[in-house]
Amino acid sequence: MSYISLSAADKSEMLARIGVAAVDELFGCVPEELRLGRDLDLPPAMSEPELLAHFDKIAGRTTYPRYLSFLGGGAYHHFIPAAVDALSGRGEFLSPYTPYQPEVSQGTLQVIFEYQTLICQLTGMDIANASLYDGASAAAEAVLMAQRLNGRSRVLAARSLHPQYRRTIETYTRNLGLTIEDIGFGPDGRLDGADLAAKLKNDVCGIIIQSPNFFGVIEDLPRAAEEVHGRQAVFIVAVAEALSLGILEAPGKLGADIVCGEGQSYGLAPAFGGPFLGFMACGKASLRQLPGRIAGQTKDVDGRRGFVLTLSTREQHIRREKATSNICTNQAWCALRATIFLETLGQAGLRETALQNMHKARAALGRLTRITGVQARFTGPVFNEFVLELPRDAAAAAEGLRAKGILAGIPLGPDYPELQNGLLVCVTEVQSRESIERLALGLEEILR
Amino acid sequence: MIRESLIFEISDPGKPAFALPALDVPEAEGLLDGLAVRSDIPGFPQVSEVEVVRHFTRLSQQNYCVDLGLYPLGSCTMKHNPKVNEKVAGLAGFAQAHPCAPPETVQGCLEVIKSLEDALCEITGLQAFTVQPSAGAQGELVGMMLIHAFLKSRGNPRKIVLIPDSAHGTNPSSAHLCGYKVQEVKSDPTGRIDPDELEKAVTEDVAALMVTNPNTLGVFESDIADIARIVHAKGGLLYMDGANMNALTGIVRPGDMGVDVLHINLHKTFSTPHGGGGPGSGPVGIVKALEPFLPTPVVVRRGEALDLDFERPRSIGRVRAFFGNFLVAVKALAYIRTLGPWGVREIAEISVLNANYIRKSLEGIYDLKYDAPSMHECVFSDKLQKEATGVTNLDIAKRLIDHGYHPPTMSFPLIVQGALMIEPTETESKRDLDGFIEAMKAIDREARESPEILKAAPHHSYVRRLDETAAARNPVVRWEKPKNP
Numbered sequence: 001m002s003y004i005s006l007s008a009a010d011k012s013e014m015l016a017r018i019g020v021a022a023v024d025e026l027f028g029c030v031p032e033e034l035r036l037g038r039d040l041d042l043p044p045a046m047s048e049p050e051l052l053a054h055f056d057k058i059a060g061r062t063t064y065p066r067y068l069s070f071l072g073g074g075a076y077h078h079f080i081p082a083a084v085d086a087l088s089g090r091g092e093f094l095s096p097y098t099p100y101q102p103e104v105s106q107g108t109l110q111v112i113f114e115y116q117t118l119i120c121q122l123t124g125m126d127i128a129n130a131s132l133y134d135g136a137s138a139a140a141e142a143v144l145m146a147q148r149l150n151g152r153s154r155v156l157a158a159r160s161l162h163p164q165y166r167r168t169i170e171t172y173t174r175n176l177g178l179t180i181e182d183i184g185f186g187p188d189g190r191l192d193g194a195d196l197a198a199k200l201k202n203d204v205c206g207i208i209i210q211s212p213n214f215f216g217v218i219e220d221l222p223r224a225a226e227e228v229h230g231r232q233a234v235f236i237v238a239v240a241e242a243l244s245l246g247i248l249e250a251p252g253k254l255g256a257d258i259v260c261g262e263g264q265s266y267g268l269a270p271a272f273g274g275p276f277l278g279f280m281a282c283g284k285a286s287l288r289q290l291p292g293r294i295a296g297q298t299k300d301v302d303g304r305r306g307f308v309l310t311l312s313t314r315e316q317h318i319r320r321e322k323a324t325s326n327i328c329t330n331q332a333w334c335a336l337r338a339t340i341f342l343e344t345l346g347q348a349g350l351r352e353t354a355l356q357n358m359h360k361a362r363a364a365l366g367r368l369t370r371i372t373g374v375q376a377r378f379t380g381p382v383f384n385e386f387v388l389e390l391p392r393d394a395a396a397a398a399e400g401l402r403a404k405g406i407l408a409g410i411p412l413g414p415d416y417p418e419l420q421n422g423l424l425v426c427v428t429e430v431q432s433r434e435s436i437e438r439l440a441l442g443l444e445e446i447l448r
Numbered sequence: 449m450i451r452e453s454l455i456f457e458i459s460d461p462g463k464p465a466f467a468l469p470a471l472d473v474p475e476a477e478g479l480l481d482g483l484a485v486r487s488d489i490p491g492f493p494q495v496s497e498v499e500v501v502r503h504f505t506r507l508s509q510q511n512y513c514v515d516l517g518l519y520p521l522g523s524c525t526m527k528h529n530p531k532v533n534e535k536v537a538g539l540a541g542f543a544q545a546h547p548c549a550p551p552e553t554v555q556g557c558l559e560v561i562k563s564l565e566d567a568l569c570e571i572t573g574l575q576a577f578t579v580q581p582s583a584g585a586q587g588e589l590v591g592m593m594l595i596h597a598f599l600k601s602r603g604n605p606r607k608i609v610l611i612p613d614s615a616h617g618t619n620p621s622s623a624h625l626c627g628y629k630v631q632e633v634k635s636d637p638t639g640r641i642d643p644d645e646l647e648k649a650v651t652e653d654v655a656a657l658m659v660t661n662p663n664t665l666g667v668f669e670s671d672i673a674d675i676a677r678i679v680h681a682k683g684g685l686l687y688m689d690g691a692n693m694n695a696l697t698g699i700v701r702p703g704d705m706g707v708d709v710l711h712i713n714l715h716k717t718f719s720t721p722h723g724g725g726g727p728g729s730g731p732v733g734i735v736k737a738l739e740p741f742l743p744t745p746v747v748v749r750r751g752e753a754l755d756l757d758f759e760r761p762r763s764i765g766r767v768r769a770f771f772g773n774f775l776v777a778v779k780a781l782a783y784i785r786t787l788g789p790w791g792v793r794e795i796a797e798i799s800v801l802n803a804n805y806i807r808k809s810l811e812g813i814y815d816l817k818y819d820a821p822s823m824h825e826c827v828f829s830d831k832l833q834k835e836a837t838g839v840t841n842l843d844i845a846k847r848l849i850d851h852g853y854h855p856p857t858m859s860f861p862l863i864v865q866g867a868l869m870i871e872p873t874e875t876e877s878k879r880d881l882d883g884f885i886e887a888m889k890a891i892d893r894e895a896r897e898s899p900e901i902l903k904a905a906p907h908h909s910y911v912r913r914l915d916e917t918a919a920a921r922n923p924v925v926r927w928e929k930p931k932n933p
């Protein structure tokens with residue numbers, strides 16, 4: 001199958017106009033000795049029906065959809081209203097480039113403006129950018145932004161921050177003279193206040209905390225904020241489960257200076273980890289240090305409201321190596337899906353969905369910890385995830401449950417050696433009372 | 449025409465809410481006790497589904513897009529986005545797969561990644577690929593980090609990255625983010641890198657040269673083999689920005705030119721939709737020597753099965769969570785499978801044919817600062833029109849909107865004053881190319897006869913020319929509830 005739109009006659013006419021005999025002559029600038037001179041070694045072309053059959057087969061080798069799954073840990077199964085697929089699938093949203101020409105891109109630009117507004121409302125911050133790649137790289141960008149804000153170079157990161165976010169921060173900062181230090185967690189799964197107090201000195205650039213954290217535990221943000229601000233450090237709050245913002249108080253109202261996170265829960269499929277949606281929001285005063293694109297409101301020559309990309313002197317195409325970030329292409333279409341999702345659910349629907357997540361997780365936690373030998377690892381309040389302390393190695397237990405068609409959670413041992421028996425279980429609104437019971441019975445059986 | 453409101457302006461808290469199934473577990477008591485919760489999200493919308501559907505459908509109609517017509521945005525490779533690829537990416541085995549699932553349960557996903565990496569190796573002549581980078585710029589950053597880690601393992605990561613003055617802004621920005629100092633290399637009068645000038649700039653402090661080939665003028669760096677030799681002779685590495693790979697597929701491979709590290713843009717060369725600004729995907733290809741440093745995890749074959757290798761002590765780490773913009777990789781692989789070896793070669797052949805057809809048709813009418821042979825795009829400028837009539841590339845671009853086309857890329861590369869960078873891609877028909885050429889010619893005539901038409905353009909769009917200066921001077925970047933008078 002080919003997507004070329006030229007006939008043989010078209011080609012001859014075009015070659016004649018150009019004044020060459022064959023297409024090959026147009027490649028005269030490519031030295032002969034560098035040319036490939038053979039066909040590429042790729043499988044032969046396919047028709048559309050063959051292609052679909054081929055990929056059906058490959059997709060079928062992913063058996064995951066046949067399992068009952070309680071996996072979370074930064075990627076969540078939530079219900080997506082049909083309107084999200086129908087509207088975001090329109091070619092007018094899928095097939096334009098970045099809105100560099102605002103007069104023919106008002107659709108995309110108004111969507112970004114609404115998206116920025118929604119993110120501000122959810123995070124409780126003044127301004128938000130048009131998106132970043134994902135939650136992890138947004139966390140890294142937040143750390144770099146904190147360094148631009150106060151010029152310091154010691155960064156504290158909660159150990160209960162998503163381990164992949166933590167690694168991403170390390171990679172991004174490695175050659176830039178920043179150091180990253182851990183702050184531990186207490187028996188409640190929350191930030192260890194004593195550890196924070198010991199490490200928080202006047203040379204600390206900022207601290208990054210996730211809430212709900214990687215263990216699902218909701219942090220006490222105001223307490224941390226007070227300590228961090230006492231040292232004029234930047235308080236960064238990462239949110240990996242953005243649905244929580246439907247019920248939990250906005251981090252911006254609890255002292256956050258930068259809120260960053262992952263918006264996948266807003267209408268994006270788990271998709272084996274991407275494309276997802278990095279978001280970032282901050283206070284007005286930090287506007288010029290914010291990375292990424294920003295849409296702004298303006299007027300046309302007739303005085304009508306319109307939207308444009310703005311403040312681009314922060315960006316690489318103008319500032320080159322002095323830009324606030326190297327990001328160019330972002331996750332605009334994912335932000336569009338989030339916007340449709342949030343506007344479809346509305347204030348009441350979002351709140352109800354968030355509440356159902358909490359109730360179901362609480363019910364599951366109650367049911368599972370009635371099993372002999374199974375306990376909640378942490379005592380702190382949770383949103384829709386929690387860590388079970390099993391009477392044996394969590395990876396082995398998960399393996400046992402897999403044989404029963406259940407993916408019970410993420411074993412924490414690989415990332416937290418001290419939590420070898422810890423299993424991170426996620427229960428969202430898509431789970432039912434029956435599915436929770438099935439998990440409980442399965443776990444009982446394998447622990448028997 | 450209906451002026452579309454912001455959703456916040458039509459919101460009404462009295463409207464019925466989105467309905468969920470009734471909660472089927474007992475309500476937990478004291479669920480929110482002691483927690484900081486919110487009872488209201490001030491300003492957050494509440495509208496009906498009908499209103500949402502009409503809102504976004506109307507907004508969609510204010511966008512120009514590839515599905516509507518020729519989109520000659522240079523450097524962006526706005527080719528047709530095949531519909532079947534969306535369907536493939538929607539298969540449950542891809543879209544519903546959880547990234548933390550045990551590898552045994554996501555074999556189809558791992559197979560897509562491995563197959564795409566293999567295909568990209570063959571197309572580029574490099575030895576290994578990672579699909580983790582989320583877009584071109586993140587690919588550049590990963591590439592720079594790989595170079596840094598590799599050189600460091602040899603004793604010295606070095607300090608400087610050389611970048612031609614015609615390069616895209618992400619190049620210097622990415623090198624800087626990796627801790628390198630950027631040093632600019634001036635283009636020669638033909639718009640290319642001059643090997644003699646380069647020779648002087650390359651020292652043992654230089655970690656790499658970042659070259660775009662064909663460069664941002666659409667001109668092939670014919671001395672690329674010499675360029676590689678010069679950089680390598682001093683122990684540096686050759687990085688290639690593969691954003692313009694569309695000109696090369698099946699004809700010549702970066703690996704065979706002496707390139708050590710390369711990123712390509714799946715959202716350009718491999719047809720995945722840009723989505724109004726993303727998501728993209730910027731896989732990075734490398735020569736064998738850099739393999740130990742690849743981001744983790746790496747997809748590896750163990751017997752019959754595929755697995756994820758996290759145990760890579762020399763890895764640079766990771767630059768995002770999970771495995772990249774996976775569904776974008778699915779679409780790109782579907783595209784490569786559809787085209788097969790000849791189809792992939794045809795990408796380059798026809799995109800170069802189409803670009804040269806436009807160039808030939810507009811040469812003389814619009815100024816070409818550099819007349820070196822064009823590959824997949826050509827960069828005109830507003831020089832002739834500006835001198836004769838005072839109209840600028842901005843006016844020309846805006847007038848194209850009235851003629852029914854998306855404007856070319858403007859004011860890039862920086863070495864061409866008033867640039868109009870035109871990249872038609874291979875998927876356009878002759879009829880569409882001719883329509884665009886006629887529009888450009890008509891605009892030239894209009895410029896000479898009645899320049900005020902151009903200066904006030906566009907005339908027929910949903911909004912007319914927007915005040916970008918005011919937007920930046922007094923930033924309004926979110927909706928706020930109007931204060932009660």
Ligand SMILES: Cc1ncc(COP(=O)(O)O)c(C=O)c1O
Pocket residue numbers: 327328329523524583584585586616618619660664689691692713728729730
């Ligand atoms: C030549 C060139 N290099 C790099 C980039 C950056 O790629 P991305 O936007 O995917 O980050 C682009 C496109 O924007 C480009 O045209």
